Amino acid sequence: MSSEAITHAPQKLSKRGLRLTGLIVAVVLIAIVVIGLITRASQASNIKTWTQEQAVPTVKLVTPMPGDKGPVLDLPGRLEAYVRAPIYAQVSGYLKDWKTDIGAPVKAGELLGEISTPEIDQQLLQARADLASAKANADLAGITAKRWQAMLGSDSVAQQDVDQRTGDYAAKVAQMKAAQANVDRLEATKAFARLIAPFDGVVTARDTDVGALVNTGGGAGQELFVVSDIHKLRVYVQVPQAYGPSIRPGSDAVLVVPEYPGREFHAQVVATSNAVNATSGTTLVQLMVDNADSKLMPGSFAHVHFSLPADTAALRVPASSLIFDNGGLRVATVDGDNKVAFKKVSILFDYGKSVEIGSGLEAGDHVIDSPPDGIKSGDQVKIATDNAAAKPHEKA
Template sequence: MADRDSSAARASAAPDAAGGPARRGRLWVGLLALAAVGLLGYRHWPDPSRASSPPQAAKKLQTVRVAMARQASDTLSLTQTGTTQAFDTASLYPRATGYIVERKVDIGSHVKKGDLLFRISAPDLDQQLVQAQSQVLQLQAALIQARAMVDQAEANRHLADVTNRRTSTLAGSGTETRQNADTAQAGVLAQGANVDAVKAAVKVAEANIAAQEAQVARLKVLTGFEQIRAPFDGVVTTRNTDVGDAVTADTNTGAPLLTLARDDVLRMAVNVPLYAADGIRDGLEAKAEVAQRPGQVFPGRVSRSSTTLLHASRTLVTQVDIPNPDRVLQAGLYITLTLAIPRVSPAVSVPNDALIFDQDGTRVAVVEAGAESGHVVRMRPVTIFRQTGTVLELRTGLTGGERVVVGPPASLRDGDPVALRPEGKTET
């Protein structure tokens, strides 16, 4: 009985062992089928975020506005404002002590060089001159006397010499004593010294005369200051004294007698910036405009410059002379001055908003021809020469004639394709 049960169990286990591999194969096929269905479902599932994101390789075509880079003119226009100044200004002070006895001019009077402005009465100075001239006459008389004494001393020396020779001859023959001969010889030496003394006195007298004549000349110059005359052609701008006022010589601490200004030529100081200083030359033409005379342009020329830059501002102080023969302009006017300064090196101008300034430095975006009649952007590094209100001048990077992007977007990169915005159309 037991043998039959074991035989039946072995008979039923044999079919199960034979069907195991077939079931495992069907299981793997089912799993692969499910994976394929899931993958297809994920790829075709409508995911909004995935649907709105374009492929990374595709670049969006940007529309840009362009402007033409142009060669700057050969001259650099520099405009500055300032105040006109008189070409020469003189404050006249008295050089003679006295009081004003005559006044010839007043404020606004136009005078010529050498015209009499004031006359000062200085009695003390006049008396000093008369006294000095009298002393010169006295010294001249003393000189005549000293020269006469020279003639007398030379005559005495000649007499002493003759006496000495005669006494020496007689002493040799025994007729005269040796003592008398020695005395005669000493007399010759004494008279020679006397001649030298009186000649020296003549030189002293001549020196005294020269010194006194110099004093007379000085007093004559000082008395010449009793008449105050115009040092140049000009106009009287201030007057501080009148007839009867006492004045003191060589006191420059108070107010001057008057102030004279030369107004046939005016000048203006201009601080030329560093970028234009190399082009400044004497004789460079300038144009001046005054608000009080609209439409009129007054020519001028650069007359001088400091040749060295101011350390604090890095500017060159330049003076421009403006001819004013008709006295149309006055000193102190507020004017606008324009200089046409020759360029030392060429420059290219582009709009201000074409500049790109980022971690790569200063650049501009240049539009070039691309494939299939399109356009691409190329970034060009540039060097800035100067910047005005609307224009940027470049020293290097462009040659002129290039099309540059105006107001480039931040996302614009080198090599990006772009479309050009038609002229007159604005971005919406």
């Protein structure tokens, strides 16, 4: 074999190898491209499916439930003494002295102060003198009438004269009784110069001082002392008309006053006015609270908490389930096909974290808690996996 033939054979083999290699490389590249396209198509399909799934919102449901406790009605109230007696003067004069000051406990009949009444004293002296004169005249007229009555039996005097003497005696006796009544009246008036406590209690006001001019009570007179019985206190509360029927005598309430933060005082309803004030639309309720330790003060302000009975017809849902927009106050519910349906509701009472619905919901409704923004009626939703069945709303 010649050298030229030997050289030509390797060249042919090299070209064939190059062609085979190129073919293999081309096949590999085509496979890579096909695999890439298939992968991208699969990923796009998965992304589309995921996007579609994410477009359906997942919601948590709650079931409206009636509350086991009624709402607590918080209203302002005013404390008043069980009995309060302003002491006015019934005689004019000057205050001679006072025996008790504010905050002093007093017993019934105890002297609070005394009024100097020189004018009444002089009138009483004159009245007693008039009484003495009238009594002397009556005694003399009585003796004279008896003598003339005795002489009538001897026919020494006329019957007319005897009748005159007897009538004069009767007139003098009447004058004596009138003078006695005048003395009694002035003595009774003088007794009012002593200002006394009408019952056991505490002096809660003293609006006079020694030497002050005192006028009789009424238009011109002023309160000199105020005695209050504070072993119990009355609490007056204006209750809105809607809650009036729920608060009846015998109902319990809790008082909270600013001066004792964190402390509660228990009171009981004793009376209601059974009438609605046309101006305020409220009814007056009176409560009684024990104050044996004198911690509470008459005239002070208090918060009064009434625990109202639960309304079995009302349903409670979380406050986060409420939607307030152009459509009004609504809640979003889910029907049997997992589609959204809105229902208009009205709030009966707001508990903060939950609300009591007065109308618009039924016990079997499935309410969406914290509905997503932009949710519309008829939208498809998914139920949270931990909420396959609507969970009952926890009672407040």
